[in-house]
Amino acid sequence: MVTVTGQEERRILVKDIRIRPGHLALLPDARFLLVGGRTFRNRTEDHWAPNAVVFSPSGTPEAEFCVGDDIPALVTDVTGGIWTAYGDEGIYVGHPESGAGLAGWNTQGRASWAPEGRLPDHPLEGCTAATEGEQVWLVWYSGSSKGGTFLTRITPSTGDVVSCPSPVPGPDGFAVRGNRAVLTRRDHNKRSVELVRAELGGTTWAVTSRRRLRVPGRVVKHCGQGRDGSLWLRAGNTWLRIEV
Secondary structure, rough: OOEEEOEEEEEEOOOOOOOOOOOEOOOOOOOOEOOOOOOOOOOOOOOOOEEEEEEEEOOOOOEEEOOOOOOEEEEEEEOOEEEEEEOHHHHHHHOOOEEEEEEEEEEOOOOOEEOOOOOOOOEEEEEEEEEEEEEEEEEEEEEOOOOEEEEEEEEEEOOOOEEEEEOOOOOOOOEEEEEEEEEEEOOOOOEEEEEEEEEEEEOEEEEEEEEEEOOOOOOOOOEEEEEEEEEEEEOOOOEEEEEO
């Protein structure tokens, strides 16, 4: 794993990876998390196979557990909480937390948060995720006739949950700072994204600008993550930082 801070580059050799990683996320105290997007149920022993591993700063595995099945979006918060949004296969496969569409976890693999009826509709597919300070944003869409794409803000310390319709259907990237946000949608198999800026007025996000952005490489699904007003977008072998 390569960590870049300013002009300094640090490399860690990570061994004993027994999953196929789909997500990398940082944890407090220089630890990090690798998560595979899929898992499976061992019906003989009646448990779900681990697909998340917590590593020490030196790259040694510390814990492994399951955080649900079919995970297109994952982010960690400032306290080390793990937040997941699930795809349709995970939602309907029978895993209890995946079935709710969104979930929160701790680094021991215990579920710490569930929607419990506080969403405007039932999720069908997770899109992307972001954090701002202690708050977590999960972006998802519903497949029902009254559905659409929603931006859900969760405050873990209070349990407060607020959802608003997204100004962009199915974004691949999202970052927020205060009442402003930036969202991106990729062009399939092309080196460009649609870059949309929006502002929140009351409970409604309104688009303030929209343009096509040329990027250095192909943008594939689930390559965007927002951190404190910065959208980190992977295009080919390059990371782009887009400020809100």
